[in-house]
Amino acid sequence: MEQLSFFAEAGQSKGLPEELLEYRAGFIDTALSDALLQRFIREIPWKQKVQTIYDKEVITPRLTAWYGDFGTDYSAPSGKVANPNPWTPELLMIKGLVEPLAGVKFNSVLLNYYRDGNDSVAWHSDRESVLGPRPVIASVSFGQVRSFDIRSKSDHSEKYSVRLEHGSFLLMKSGLQEGWEHRVAKSVKPMRPRVNLTFRVVI
Ligand SMILES: O=C(O)CCC(=O)C(=O)O
Numbered sequence: 001m002e003q004l005s006f007f008a009e010a011g012q013s014k015g016l017p018e019e020l021l022e023y024r025a026g027f028i029d030t031a032l033s034d035a036l037l038q039r040f041i042r043e044i045p046w047k048q049k050v051q052t053i054y055d056k057e058v059i060t061p062r063l064t065a066w067y068g069d070f071g072t073d074y075s076a077p078s079g080k081v082a083n084p085n086p087w088t089p090e091l092l093m094i095k096g097l098v099e100p101l102a103g104v105k106f107n108s109v110l111l112n113y114y115r116d117g118n119d120s121v122a123w124h125s126d127r128e129s130v131l132g133p134r135p136v137i138a139s140v141s142f143g144q145v146r147s148f149d150i151r152s153k154s155d156h157s158e159k160y161s162v163r164l165e166h167g168s169f170l171l172m173k174s175g176l177q178e179g180w181e182h183r184v185a186k187s188v189k190p191m192r193p194r195v196n197l198t199f200r201v202v203i
C-alpha cells in the first residue's frame with residue numbers, strides 16, 4: 001500500500017515514521033510566508049556551486065546560500081573557503097520559531113532556491129562531519145509545494161514522501177541522516193519558485 005502513496009499527487013504518505021520526521025503545515029502564516037519568499041528571492045546573495053567530481057565540473061541544480069555564526073560557506077565553489085553570511089533579522093526570527101520545536105539551538109542555516117522543476121537535490125544524507133553525529137535539522141519551506149522523499153539506506157523500497165507546503169515546518173530527527181537518504185526530485189510539471197531553509201548545528 002505504501003508504494004501507492006509514494007510520489008502521490010496530493011496528501012502525505014500514510015504512516016510517516018514519527019521517530020524520523022515531524023511535519024507541520026501552516027507553521028508560518030500565508031501572508032508572512034508570501035512576503036518572506038519574495039524577499040528571499042530578491043535579497044539573498046544566491047550562488048550556484050560548481051563541484052569537481054571525478055575531474056568533471058558539475059553544477060549544482062539549484063542556488064544556495066549559507067548563513068550562520070561561524071564556520072565555512074558550503075555554498076562557495078569547491079576549494080574556496082569563505083565565511084557564511086551574517087544572520088539577517090528574518091532568518092533570526094525563523095530560527096527563534098523553530099528552536100522550541102526542535103529542542104536545539106541552531107548556529108547556521110543553509111538556504112536552497114529551486115527556481116523551477118529542473119532544480120532539485122539528489123538522494124543524500126546530511127552527514128558531513130561538521131554536523132556531528134546524528135544531527136537534528138529543522139526545515140522550513142516557502143513557495144511551490146515539492147515532494148520530499150525519504151528512503152532507507154538498507155532497503156531502497158522502504159520509502160515515504162511528504163509534500164512540503166508554503167510556510168510548512170519539517171523536523172528531521174536525529175535518526176534520519178543515519179539510516180535514511182532524502183531528496184527533492186526534478187519535475188516535468190511546471191513548477192514555480194521554492195525556497196527552503198535548513199537550520200543546522202555546525203560544530
Ligand atoms: O529542499 C529541501 O527540502 C531539502 C534540502 C536538503 O536536503 C539539503 O539542503 O540538504
Ligand SMILES: [Fe+2]
Nearest residue numbers: 124125126182
Ligand atoms: Fe539534505
